Amino acid sequence: MxxxxxxxxxxxxxxxxxxxxxxxxxxxxxxxxxxxxxxxxxxxxxxxxxxxxxxxxxxxxxxxxxxxxxxxxxxxxxxxxxxxxxxxxxxxxxxxxxxxxxxxxxxxxxxxxxxxxxxxxxxxxxxxxxxxxxxAGAALRRDRAVAGDDLWVSGQPGLAALGLAQLQGQVALSEVLSMRCLAALHQPLPRVELGLELRRRLLAHAAIDVSDGLLADLGHVLERSDVGAEVFAAQLPSLPVGVDPGLARACQLTGGDDYELVFSASPDKRYELAALAAELDLPLWRFGRIVAATADRLTLLDETGQALAINGKGFDHFG
Incomplete structure (x- = not known):
């Protein structure tokens, strides 16, 4: 030895x-x-x-x-x-x-x-x-989101949590989906290239990585920037086929361990962000908007604009 x-x-x-x-x-x-x-x-x-x-x-x-x-x-x-x-x-x-x-x-x-x-x-x-x-002075930070910004997320949040759910016996995934989810869990790809381009091209106001859950980590941006957010469920990435939609949505919103980036950007950057997504071969999803601060900070809306219940807050070591 x-x-x-x-x-x-x-x-x-x-x-x-x-x-x-x-x-x-x-x-x-x-x-x-x-x-x-x-x-x-x-x-x-x-x-x-x-x-x-x-x-x-x-x-x-x-x-x-x-x-x-x-x-x-x-x-x-x-x-x-x-x-x-x-x-x-x-x-x-x-x-x-x-x-x-x-x-x-x-x-x-x-x-x-x-x-x-x-x-x-x-x-x-x-x-x-x-x-x-x-x-100096150019870092993306959590405290720069402003009302009117679009909210974006990269990749496919929720896959890592589905992979963990399978390992824990909570779900049986197809072979192809299992491979994707376990790869996301065990070998995440930090979005270094995306972060660099968002900063270099002045495309994002605020950003955070998704480690504890999409809504939980978005909540840190809202708190630090003293703003609120509306999240549109219908504009989130499509849920995997063949998985219980409730479980898949819970993994997507609160699962964590994805290491995708959530960021806010001015609406006039939509064309440039679409071009960047194609350039990096990385899906970027516009899934909400920043609004003035509210008591609850964050509202999840269905396709008709009705508020949905938010079950779970994301991972917390001491929660």
């Missing part, structure tokens, strides 16, 4: 061309780009809470980094560096080889250097910290 430092050298150390000094010293040394602000985020993935004990380690390595990169995407930041702190119950070479392969594959896909971290023995717990760069 490898020692702590052999483990780091064998599975996690590697070239760090974007760093002045990478792993191996007390600190990494980084040189931010002139005129840029640093965007920094950290997330933990805990066995039994964020992933099942038998999750494929290669997929877990990808996801551990991808969910953090999604935070950078939501702010229009360019990913640059990452640090991994983890506790491991043991140092099984086969598991570590597979996990590190997934981690490095995700890092390579998004241009990230792994510049440091820490390992210790304990219950399986993965904590990634990511750093990105954004031109």
């Amino acid at each position: 490898p020692s702590e430092f052999e483990l780091i050298r064998r599975y996690f150390a590697g070239p760090t061309p974007q760093a002045v000094l990478g792993p191996g010293d007390d600190c990494a040394l980084l040189a931010p780009t002139a005129g840029c602000e640093l965007a920094i985020s950290t997330d933990m993935l805990v066995a039994g809470t964020h992933f099942l004990a038998d999750t494929d380690p290669c997929q877990l390595g990808w996801k551990a980094l991808a969910v953090n990169l999604s935070d950078l995407a939501a702010m229009g930041a360019v990913p640059r560096w990452a640090l991994l702190a983890c506790s491991l119950p043991d140092a099984r070479p086969a598991w570590l080889e597979s996990f590190s392969q997934g981690l490095h594959r995700c890092a390579s896909r998004y241009g990230v250097d792994l510049v440091g971290g820490d390992t210790t023995r304990g219950p399986l717990n993965l904590c990634l910290t990511v750093l990105g760069e954004v031109p």
Whole structure:
């Protein structure tokens, strides 16, 4: 069994061309780009809470980094560096080889250097910290939505939650749909390219990634911007065929773990956003609008304009 430092050298150390000094010293040394602000985020993935004990380690390595990169995407930041702190119950070479392969594959896909971290023995717990760069004053934020904005969401929110529901025995999905949902759950694609283009082209006012549920995360934007929203159920992405519509809609609205982007934009940006969706080959759905703040903040409307009940609030570790 490898020692702590052999483990780091064998599975996690590697070239760090974007760093002045990478792993191996007390600190990494980084040189931010002139005129840029640093965007920094950290997330933990805990066995039994964020992933099942038998999750494929290669997929877990990808996801551990991808969910953090999604935070950078939501702010229009360019990913640059990452640090991994983890506790491991043991140092099984086969598991570590597979996990590190997934981690490095995700890092390579998004241009990230792994510049440091820490390992210790304990219950399986993965904590990634990511750093990105954004031109000073240009970051997408949660507090910039204004009344009159359209609301947009990328991709197909709800698939990851359906995949989890299948793993928990709550639903039986067709083979094709199961593959899509489990891929969304285990290997999410952070919408880095979308976030960068929304920021570069000045297309979005406010943005957030969907980690705890579409309505829950939209609620953070509404609170920070002191506005309300009307969500039109008929304009949300089509629900998967062959699944109970109530379950599918609940997964879409409150399921979480999608890592899509929700953003607000002026109505005069609709043509440009349609062109961007085609350019990125990524569906963008206009599903609501920002309104003046109301007591409830958010209203879900059916195709006739009647208010629908909202069941569930999204994921909350302490809720």
